[in-house]
Amino acid sequence: MKITSVDVTVFSYATHRVADSAGHSHPGAETQAKMALLTLDTDQGAQGYAFAPPEVIRPYIVSAYFRKVLLGQDPFDRERLWHDLVHWQRGSANQLTDRALAVAEQALWDLFGRQVNQPVYKLLGGFRDRIPAYASTMCGDELTGGLSTPEDYAQFAERLVARGYRAIKLHTWMPPVSFAPSPVMDVRACAAVREAVGPDIALMLDGYHWYSRSDALFIGRKLQKLGFTWFEEPMEEQSMASYAWLAQNLDIDVIGPESLSGKHHSRADWVKAGACDILRAGVAGVGGIGPCLKVAHLAESFGMDCEIHGNGAPNLAVVGAIRNCRWYERGLLHPFLDYEQPPAYLKSIVDPMDEQGWVHLPTLPGLGEDIDFGYIAAHTLSRE
Secondary structure, three states: OOEEEEEEEEEEEEEEEEEOOOOOEEEEEEEEEEEEEEEEEEOOOOEEEEEEOOOOOOHHHHHHHHHHHHOOOOOOOHHHHHHHHHHHHHHOOOOOOHHHHHHHHHHHHHHHHHHHOOEHHHHHOOOOOEEEEEEEEOOOOOOOOOOOOHHHHHHHHHHHHHHOOOEEEEEOOOOOOOOOOOHHHHHHHHHHHHHHHOOOOEEEEEOOOOOOHHHHHHHHHHHHHOOOOEEEOOOOOOOHHHHHHHHHHOOOEEEEOOOOOOHHHHHHHHHHHOOOOEEEEOHHHHOOHHHHHHHHHHHHHOOOOEEEOOOOHHHHHHHHHOOOOOOEEEEEEOOOOOOOOOOOOEOOOOOOEOOOOEEEOOOOOEOOOOEOHHHHHHOEEEEO
């Protein structure tokens, strides 16, 4: 089997998610957004698909790197093809990003699963067919009744528990919110949520890299008293030494790195340096499903958990294949948005959750996304 074409279809869809000036998602009026679908075709009729923002897999990346490496190759040689793409990252002055690399690799995995009629998580190892989810909130905002006060967070947390979640991760206020960043407000929100949900719900905080060592230590010590499960990304992750210092000075688990580049290599350095208690990786951030799996196995070798960053089909596939992950990150969630409603280009969401808070792994072959190809065809803006 050989890959015969590598194409990208850019299409429009309606969304109620808008980005603020710093790129954080919030609810808003309906707008038209763009999405891209990467399609791999083979000489035997097998196909693989992966979604991405159009700017991540723009035409130059597809023509200069994806096609150069993939055309004429056996799509089952994923590891070799991944390394061949990695080779071009240096030569592209890093225009071929890890996120773009991940999209190509996801499509290869999706093709494999569709060809052998198996979900990807089974091909990766198939450790489980369900996992408890934690509710991952959107960032705080200044919307009345949204996530604008500690009381708003507490009320939303009660709704999330009633829905079935047994764990909640807060993303609190960040610039351009007028008073952010604010360690005091973050702690108030965390305290309000703990009081609202009681002691038996696992709680986490994502500090989103805004803070100094002193601020991070202040927040972390408050979280310890509130019985939080972990403290995530309070400082710039480029400073591994700062995280090693924080982990040494807190009893609460420090988790990371989330956004740091370097694939599995940089995460090995974090383990060696004692910069985290729980390792962190997401498929998009480390360059694909394969390297994300390498991070998880690295963590397992050191007796550590590896919590997978982000929702979606590729991350869910990894979660289903590994033992040392406690939760699936479901979100981002907000009182004004309905997460259960699939985007228009999917016929159903890939991560439905039951009333007990369990997300069941998809049973469809490949990555498990039920793609509405008719919708995409009717809303296509361009095809490269």
